[in-house]
Amino acid sequence: MKLLTVRDAAERMGIGYSTLKQWIHQGTIRTTKTAGGHHRLSDAEVDRLLARQTSRSAGQPHGTGRPIGLIVALSGRNQLRGFVEEVRIDGLLGQVCLRIGDQLLTAVITSDAVTELKLRRGDDALAIIKSTEVMIAREVDAPAAPPRRRRKSRRTRGARVSAPARPAGR
Numbered sequence: 001m002k003l004l005t006v007r008d009a010a011e012r013m014g015i016g017y018s019t020l021k022q023w024i025h026q027g028t029i030r031t032t033k034t035a036g037g038h039h040r041l042s043d044a045e046v047d048r049l050l051a052r053q054t055s056r057s058a059g060q061p062h063g064t065g066r067p068i069g070l071i072v073a074l075s076g077r078n079q080l081r082g083f084v085e086e087v088r089i090d091g092l093l094g095q096v097c098l099r100i101g102d103q104l105l106t107a108v109i110t111s112d113a114v115t116e117l118k119l120r121r122g123d124d125a126l127a128i129i130k131s132t133e134v135m136i137a138r139e140v141d142a143p144a145a146p147p148r149r150r151r152k153s154r155r156t157r158g159a160r161v162s163a164p165a166r167p168a169g170r
Contacts, residue, residue, distance in 0.1 A: 079129075096108075
């Protein structure tokens with residue numbers, strides 16, 4: 001009887017690690033505990049859960065009459081194509097850095113999402129940006145220093161130009 005770690009079992013079943021941990025703590029799944037207190041799932045238990053999951057869905061999402069399919073289009077228009085430069089996982093969160101041209105885009109997503117997407121350095125990936133606010137800026141060349149003005153000569157510095165006199169009575 002082969003025993004799997006919770007993470008390996010979750011990946012094999014196509015569900016999130018945290019979901020499987022919740023099921024374990026709820027007592028829905030039979031596990032074996034190691035001497036260190038870690039849960040392990042037998043192949044038979046994973047097969048039992050997969051069979052139950054498959055018979056329930058039978059090719060259809062729960063509660064619908066439509067078959068399961070692949071996403072072929074997405075309504076988000078802000079899509080940037082690049083490649084994964086770096087992946088870091090720490091606890092519940094993962095940091096993914098995408099190289100898009102000469103720019104670097106960093107996204108913080110759940111570690112389950114990183115695992116589910118099987119993101120590795122060098123993989124092609126797509127960043128889809130959804131935001132309620134978008135700011136746009138333009139860069140322009142720095143203006144050249146304004147030409148220096150000549151100082152007025154002493155004779156014209158204090159002189160005033162007078163307006164023509166108005167005719168009286170008007």
